[in-house]
Amino acid sequence: MPLIDALRLRTGIARSFEAAGATAREATLIAEHLVEASLRGHDSHGVGLLASYLDSIEAGRMVLGRPLAIARDLGALVVCDGRRGAGQVMAHEAMDLGIARARAHGLCVLALRDAHHIGRIGHWAEQCAGAGLVSLHFVNVPRHAAVAAFGGTTARLGTNPFAVGIPRPGHEPVVVDFATSRWAVGKVRVANAKGETLPDGILLDADGRPTVDPSRLFASPAGALLPFGEHKGFGLALACELLAGALTGGATQDGSTETGVTNSMLSVILPPESFDDAGGHAERVEALAAWMARDAGSMLPGDPERTTRARRLAEGLPVDDASWAAMVAGAAKVGIADLVG
Numbered sequence: 001m002p003l004i005d006a007l008r009l010r011t012g013i014a015r016s017f018e019a020a021g022a023t024a025r026e027a028t029l030i031a032e033h034l035v036e037a038s039l040r041g042h043d044s045h046g047v048g049l050l051a052s053y054l055d056s057i058e059a060g061r062m063v064l065g066r067p068l069a070i071a072r073d074l075g076a077l078v079v080c081d082g083r084r085g086a087g088q089v090m091a092h093e094a095m096d097l098g099i100a101r102a103r104a105h106g107l108c109v110l111a112l113r114d115a116h117h118i119g120r121i122g123h124w125a126e127q128c129a130g131a132g133l134v135s136l137h138f139v140n141v142p143r144h145a146a147v148a149a150f151g152g153t154t155a156r157l158g159t160n161p162f163a164v165g166i167p168r169p170g171h172e173p174v175v176v177d178f179a180t181s182r183w184a185v186g187k188v189r190v191a192n193a194k195g196e197t198l199p200d201g202i203l204l205d206a207d208g209r210p211t212v213d214p215s216r217l218f219a220s221p222a223g224a225l226l227p228f229g230e231h232k233g234f235g236l237a238l239a240c241e242l243l244a245g246a247l248t249g250g251a252t253q254d255g256s257t258e259t260g261v262t263n264s265m266l267s268v269i270l271p272p273e274s275f276d277d278a279g280g281h282a283e284r285v286e287a288l289a290a291w292m293a294r295d296a297g298s299m300l301p302g303d304p305e306r307t308t309r310a311r312r313l314a315e316g317l318p319v320d321d322a323s324w325a326a327m328v329a330g331a332a333k334v335g336i337a338d339l340v341g
């Protein structure tokens with residue numbers, strides 16, 4: 001598996017998106033997001049998406065040059081329409097707007113509906129935390145049912161991710177960010193490519209029977225992932241579907257499937273000062289972080305990603321051979337001969 005210099009690859013990926021018709025700003029935002037996801041160890045949402053994103057542009061599933069549209073504006077509540085614009089651009093602009101509104105109004109509830117794939121949701125929590133704001137994010141993945149209900153046997157929901165970001169002045173933020181399925185689809189795909197078996201309790205086959213064979217998720221008819229945390233994870237996955245999809249007016253699951261992924265997201269963005277003019281929030285967060293750290297084996301959410309990021313930045317990004325071949329072929333199709341040149 002080759003190790004690729006992340007910063008050179010970021011330039012090559014940005015050049016590929018520009019060659020496919022993206023503006024310099026769009027290309028930079030998308031490339032930065034993909035490289036940051038890989039640096040943080042979430043390869044399923046990283047640079048390996050280059051070829052499929054380029055395919056989506058060619059097929060019109062991702063629409064470039066599309067400004068973020070505002071469908072409804074109540075000041076502290078804004079509904080944005082992604083209209084299949086590049087998810088990394090739509091979500092970045094939506095978060096910028098949400099941050100400004102949260103500062104002006106003391107909070108902002110921001111909906112972004114029907115953008116092309118918005119990637120690693122922790123990225124959006126980090127954008128808010130970088131501006132000093134707490135945020136919660138509920139996301140759905142319509143027309144991509146891959147997860148069974150608790151007690152169910154067939155795919156009914158997407159892998160509907162959930163994220164929370166808590167800024168810590170002078171420290172890195174807490175970033176809770178996970179799919180509500182027991183495993184993300186990308187991880188099952190990697191296990192399948194490596195010919196590995198899954199642990200028990202991850203997957204059902206198309207007949208609703210437990211299986212450790214990852215290929216069952218991609219078979220026709222397909223199997224279904226299980227939600228994490230039994231009825232509790234299922235409840236959170238359903239809440240993501242209802243909040244991000246049904247409440248915002250975005251698409252929800254209807255039994256159809258499509259090539260390419262769209263996401264809708266409901267975000268709640270909160271300046272800590274809204275709760276406490278005296279600025280005690282930071283002190284209370286640090287007291288809790290110190291209490292947690294007294295259990296030597298524990299980490300805070302966001303720490304594992306930062307450790308991986310530091311290592312991969314120094315050593316290079318591991319990209320498996322199949323993904324690298326697809327990335328090189330995708331870039332070549334838009335006229336970029338050398339992704340790390």
Ligand code: NAD
Binds near residue numbers: 178
């Ligand atoms: P995961 O199971 O790796 O969990 C990650 C979370 O757990 C992070 O907050 C991480 O800091 C924390 N964590 C991990 N180990 C820890 C430890 N030992 N101690 C404390 N905290 C720890 O994540 P996942 O479910 O595989 O999701 C991967 C990514 O996929 C996420 O970034 C998610 O947003 C993304 N995703 C996106 C979509 C989409 O449609 N856009 C869909 C599903 C998932």
